[in-house]
Amino acid sequence: MGKSILVTGGARSGKSAIAEGLALKLPGRPVYIATAEARDGEMSERILRHRARRGDEWRTVEEPLDLVGVLQATDGDGARLVDCLTLWLSNLMEAGQDPVAEGEALARALAAQRAPVILVTNEVGSGIVPDNALGRAFRDAAGELNQMIARASDDVYLAVSGCPLKVK
Amino acid sequence: MGKSILVTGGARSGKSAIAEGLALKLPGRPVYIATAEARDGEMSERILRHRARRGDEWRTVEEPLDLVGVLQATDGDGARLVDCLTLWLSNLMEAGQDPVAEGEALARALAAQRAPVILVTNEVGSGIVPDNALGRAFRDAAGELNQMIARASDDVYLAVSGCPLKVK
Amino acid sequence: MGKSILVTGGARSGKSAIAEGLALKLPGRPVYIATAEARDGEMSERILRHRARRGDEWRTVEEPLDLVGVLQATDGDGARLVDCLTLWLSNLMEAGQDPVAEGEALARALAAQRAPVILVTNEVGSGIVPDNALGRAFRDAAGELNQMIARASDDVYLAVSGCPLKVK
Numbered sequence: 072m073g074k075s076i077l078v079t080g081g082a083r084s085g086k087s088a089i090a091e092g093l094a095l096k097l098p099g100r101p102v103y104i105a106t107a108e109a110r111d112g113e114m115s116e117r118i119l120r121h122r123a124r125r126g127d128e129w130r131t132v133e134e135p136l137d138l139v140g141v142l143q144a145t146d147g148d149g150a151r152l153v154d155c156l157t158l159w160l161s162n163l164m165e166a167g168q169d170p171v172a173e174g175e176a177l178a179r180a181l182a183a184q185r186a187p188v189i190l191v192t193n194e195v196g197s198g199i200v201p202d203n204a205l206g207r208a209f210r211d212a213a214g215e216l217n218q219m220i221a222r223a224s225d226d227v228y229l230a231v232s233g234c235p236l237k238v239k
Numbered sequence: 240m241g242k243s244i245l246v247t248g249g250a251r252s253g254k255s256a257i258a259e260g261l262a263l264k265l266p267g268r269p270v271y272i273a274t275a276e277a278r279d280g281e282m283s284e285r286i287l288r289h290r291a292r293r294g295d296e297w298r299t300v301e302e303p304l305d306l307v308g309v310l311q312a313t314d315g316d317g318a319r320l321v322d323c324l325t326l327w328l329s330n331l332m333e334a335g336q337d338p339v340a341e342g343e344a345l346a347r348a349l350a351a352q353r354a355p356v357i358l359v360t361n362e363v364g365s366g367i368v369p370d371n372a373l374g375r376a377f378r379d380a381a382g383e384l385n386q387m388i389a390r391a392s393d394d395v396y397l398a399v400s401g402c403p404l405k406v407k
Numbered sequence: 408m409g410k411s412i413l414v415t416g417g418a419r420s421g422k423s424a425i426a427e428g429l430a431l432k433l434p435g436r437p438v439y440i441a442t443a444e445a446r447d448g449e450m451s452e453r454i455l456r457h458r459a460r461r462g463d464e465w466r467t468v469e470e471p472l473d474l475v476g477v478l479q480a481t482d483g484d485g486a487r488l489v490d491c492l493t494l495w496l497s498n499l500m501e502a503g504q505d506p507v508a509e510g511e512a513l514a515r516a517l518a519a520q521r522a523p524v525i526l527v528t529n530e531v532g533s534g535i536v537p538d539n540a541l542g543r544a545f546r547d548a549a550g551e552l553n554q555m556i557a558r559a560s561d562d563v564y565l566a567v568s569g570c571p572l573k574v575k
Contacts, residue, residue, distance in 0.1 A: 245568065247567065247568050249533065360568075362417060362533075362567075363417075364417030364418030364419055364420060364530075365416075365417035365418075365530040365531065365532070365533035365534065366531060366532075366533060366534020366535070366537075367531045367534065367537050367542050367545065367546050368418075368531075372449070375449075378418050378419070379418060379419050381419070382417065382418050382419020382420055382421075382568075383419050385419075385420075385568040385569070386419070386420070386421050386568055386569035388568075389568035389569050389570060390569060395567070395568055395570050397567050397572075404572075406567045406568070406570040406572045407570040
């Protein structure tokens with residue numbers, strides 16, 4: 072059974088670089104599964120910068136919603152890197168899908184993979200309580216999703232200033 | 240002397256479940272000390288969900304302000320779980336009480352307990368600086384309270400995506 | 408070569424006290440390098456409180472921008488404590504200087520020091536995404552700077568409720 076690894080951390084904490092390093096140590100050509108869609112200039116710039124850092128060793132697949140489908144379609148010999156769950160959650164909520172049901176389906180899919188999966192997510196719940204209900208609902212859903220995927224993962228790392236800290 | 244354990248973490252990081260697990264491993268019937276008051280629908284829903292998860296093994300006491308009094312009144316053979324200090328701080332500030340004096344009194348009370356106490360608190364200071372003075376004052380007071388209670392505790396855990404990380 | 412140590416953490420997480428404790432264990436009279444400028448009452452009060460806690464063992468230098476220069480000028484036998492990088496970044500951005508170039512220059516300067524340097528910084532990226540572009544740009548720049556200085560540091564600690572957690 073393929074190992075699942077979750078890498079969490081704050082914004083610009085080095086999560087993606089840590090996850091990429093883990094993927095490159097595994098055998099096979101890694102697959103980068105981007106949940107981001109380039110809808111504005113800020114996001115396009117960020118996507119291009121991430122892609123330039125990765126280089127040609129990677130195959131890239133873009134999928135904003137159907138992570139379970141793309142994991143099944145890419146279950147070969149290389150590791151899959153999902154970057155990131157927080158944007159996926161945001162896409163799900165915008166599309167009116169149920170984050171809990173989708174998170175549970177993803178957790179089940181992880182247990183069924185042959186090749187490894189590394190998932191990047193964000194810590195969004197360590198600031199003061201957001202002053203709007205949507206912000207509170209989003210950070211609650213993100214925390215629940217992180218716990219759900221951490222339970223389904225073999226290893227969990229917290230990125231702190233670029234340093235990986237093993238928490239599971 | 241009863242052991243004191245502090246469990247901190249962001250929103251929906253699994254703090255309460257970790258703290259409940261620790262309490263249930265200790266001998267005696269545990270006492271759940273809720274500092275939350277159900278003042279709106281969002282909060283009522285959250286309280287009911289937490290209570291349903293705990294089930295009947297627990298005795299529940301609700302106390303928004305006088306934690307020292309309730310610790311003295313419940314100092315029997317079961318562990319006490321205080322959930323959570325951040326709401327207590329918010330209640331204190333709203334009632335015009337001095338958070339530093341109350342925090343020091345709580346720290347002294349912990350040292351005098353016979354039965355163990357497990358306290359849940361929140362990380363609220365790892366986002367960008369809040370743009371209003373009240374938000375800044377609250378996160379500063381919350382950080383000071385967390386440090387004060389961590390000093391008075393034997394063990395301190397940080398919850399990350401549901402995984403407990405021992406920091407003391 | 409002087410050792411470099413980075414201490415990061417949220418607001419009021421005990422970062423400064425941990426960093427001061429590390430500096431006082433090292434030989435020589437420590438130098439406190441404050442990047443804060445007292446521009447309002449809230450900040451003045453905070454600076455005075457920090458200074459009162461440190462006492463007379465320390466030499467204090469205030470420098471909002473030229474950290475490389477002040478490190479060169481104070482490279483004697485005592486440790487230097489820079490408190491903090493997040494305010495320095497804020498000062499750089501306000502002065503129209505390039506945070507990446509300045510961060511790289513600081514990283515190079517650290518490698519050239521004879522006496523040790525302890526640097527305090529803040530975790531600002533673990534709340535929900537700020538709703539304004541300036542807030543997002545600041546937390547991104549702060550995260551990048553933290554990673555850059557962590558790479559140039561021998562040890563990195565995360566402060567959690569006053570407890571130091573070694574992450575490198």
